[in-house]
Structures are given as C-alpha cells and as structure tokens.
Amino acid sequence: MLPELDRLIRLQQLDTATAEAQEAIEGIPTERAALDARLETRAADLDGARRRVSDHRTARQEAENALAQVQARLGRYKDQLMAVKTNKEYHAMQAEIAAAEGDVARLEDQVLEQMLQADELTAAVAAAEQAQSDERTAVEAERAALEERERALTAQTERHAEERAALVGDLPAPVAALFDTLTRGRKGLAVAEANEGRCMSCRVRLRPQLYNDVRLNRTLIQCESCQRILYYRGRPDVTAQQPS
Ligand SMILES: [Zn+2]
Incomplete structure (x- = not known):
C-alpha cells in the first residue's frame, strides 16, 4: 500500500475515534446530573416519609388531648349525676353521659388506629432511609466509573492528538x-x-x-x-x- 494512503487511513481512524470520544466526554455532565437527580429523588422520598410521621404525631396528639378532655367531662357528669334533684335533670344528665361515652369510644378507636398507622409510617421512614443508603452506594460506584471513563477518554484523546501530529508531519x-x-x-x-x-x-x-x-x-x-x-x-x- 502507498505509505501516504496508509497514513491517511490511520489519520481518519484517529479523527473518528477522537470525535466519538469528544461526544462521549460532552455527554458526561448529563450523566452526572442524572446521578444527582437519583439522589435528590431518594432524599425527597425520605423527607416525605418523615413529614408523614411528624404530621401523624401531631394528629395523634390532638386526638389524645380531645380524648382526655371528653374523659374529664364524663367524670364531671358522673359526679353531677349524684347531685341531681329531679327526674328530668337525671334523664338530661344521662343523655349527656351517653353522648360523652360515645365520644370517648370514637376517640379511643381513633387513637388505636393511629397507633397502628404509626408503626407503618415509622417502617416507611426506615425503608426510605435504607433505599437512600443503597442508592448512595450505587451512585457513588457509578460516579467513580464515570470519572474513570472521562479520564480514559481524555487520555486517549491526548494520545491520538500526539499521533495525529506526527502523522500529519509525515504527509506531504x-x-x-x-x-x-x-x-x-x-x-x-x-x-x-x-x-x-x-x-x-x-x-x-x-x-x-x-x-x-x-x-x-x-x-x-x-x-x-x-x-x-x-x-x-x-x-x-x-x-x-x-x-x-
Ligand atoms: Zn463517495
């Protein structure tokens, strides 16, 4: 083969490889951003799970306070029941007591249900923490591989540039x-x-x-x-x- 043709073929190979490497290098910031986005998603998931626990705790506190108030009221009604003078007053007080007992039963159910939900919500936080930790490990590994690839591509581009300069120097x-x-x-x-x-x-x-x-x-x-x-x-x- 004509030596010049041989050099031109190699020159073309170098240029094509360099163009591909350049394109791959230019794509790396996008890949890096995608890794960041994955971590952000996990962090948002965890924030959401923690916020649900916190909101739930507030709601449960409110229900417990309401229950304590109704129970106190019920205690007062029962004391007052001893002091009523008339049959009418007695029936009115009985009705108040029945209503308060209904409220107590309803609020006790609510608190019980909330206690069960609390376990689920706490488990969801633990799962979100684990998912975040796993994702961090995976992303760190991918980030390291990405940086290694970038270094290799850059080194290859530099080697090719040197070889290219020598080849061009040898051409008429x-x-x-x-x-x-x-x-x-x-x-x-x-x-x-x-x-x-x-x-x-x-x-x-x-x-x-x-x-x-x-x-x-x-x-x-x-x-x-x-x-x-x-x-x-x-x-x-x-x-x-x-x-x-
Ligand atoms: Zn042609």
Whole structure:
C-alpha cells in the first residue's frame, strides 16, 4: 500500500475515534446530573416519609388531648349525676353521659388506629432511609466509573492528538491540506473505504476502471461523487461468495 494512503487511513481512524470520544466526554455532565437527580429523588422520598410521621404525631396528639378532655367531662357528669334533684335533670344528665361515652369510644378507636398507622409510617421512614443508603452506594460506584471513563477518554484523546501530529508531519503538505479540506466539508470523514464497486461513504457506484485502480491502493484516488479519498481493504466480496 502507498505509505501516504496508509497514513491517511490511520489519520481518519484517529479523527473518528477522537470525535466519538469528544461526544462521549460532552455527554458526561448529563450523566452526572442524572446521578444527582437519583439522589435528590431518594432524599425527597425520605423527607416525605418523615413529614408523614411528624404530621401523624401531631394528629395523634390532638386526638389524645380531645380524648382526655371528653374523659374529664364524663367524670364531671358522673359526679353531677349524684347531685341531681329531679327526674328530668337525671334523664338530661344521662343523655349527656351517653353522648360523652360515645365520644370517648370514637376517640379511643381513633387513637388505636393511629397507633397502628404509626408503626407503618415509622417502617416507611426506615425503608426510605435504607433505599437512600443503597442508592448512595450505587451512585457513588457509578460516579467513580464515570470519572474513570472521562479520564480514559481524555487520555486517549491526548494520545491520538500526539499521533495525529506526527502523522500529519509525515504527509506531504498538499496531501495534508486535502485531508483537512475534506474533513471540514464532509462531516469529519475524508477517507472512505471502497468495496463491492462502491464508495462505502456516499454509496455511489464507481466506474470499473476507477474501482480497479482503487483496489491496488497505489495512488490517492478520490470518489468522483463525494471527493473522499478511497482505499480498498480487500475484504471478501459478499456477493461473489453467493452461489448463483
Ligand atoms: Zn463517495
């Protein structure tokens, strides 16, 4: 193979790999933000669970206070019952006592139910704490892997830049200039493989004579359609292998 073509192929590989690495590096802040968001979600879950316990405690305190008040009232009614003079007063007091006893029963049920709910709500806080702790461990591991990946990509990009500079230095200036021009105008792809009679980049069928020349890899040949520099890797022609 023509040494220049060999260098151009390598140059293209480096540029393609660097573009991919660059894109991956640019995506890292988004991935980092997604990890932060996961931790925020767990923290919000835990806050919610703790707030429900606190709200519940307030409601339970209110119910217990109300129960104590009704029980005190009931005690007073029972004392007063001893002191009533008339039958009418006695029946009126009995009715007050029955109503207060109804309130006591209702509030006692409420407090009992709240005690059962308290266990569930406390368990929910413990579960949210555990979930947060697990998520923190997972996120820390993913964050470390992300940073490792970023370091590796950056190091690779730097290595490629050095190799690229050496390669460009070895190319004749017009060839390096052609590569740069094509790269800028063709979405970073200046060198394309030819196979099965086509330019594999723009898919245009090459003239047979041109394709034969490309297959020799002895001169720099540009695709007549997309202008990219063509090379032939010599991989088996798939269509030729199929029995007809
Ligand atoms: Zn082409």
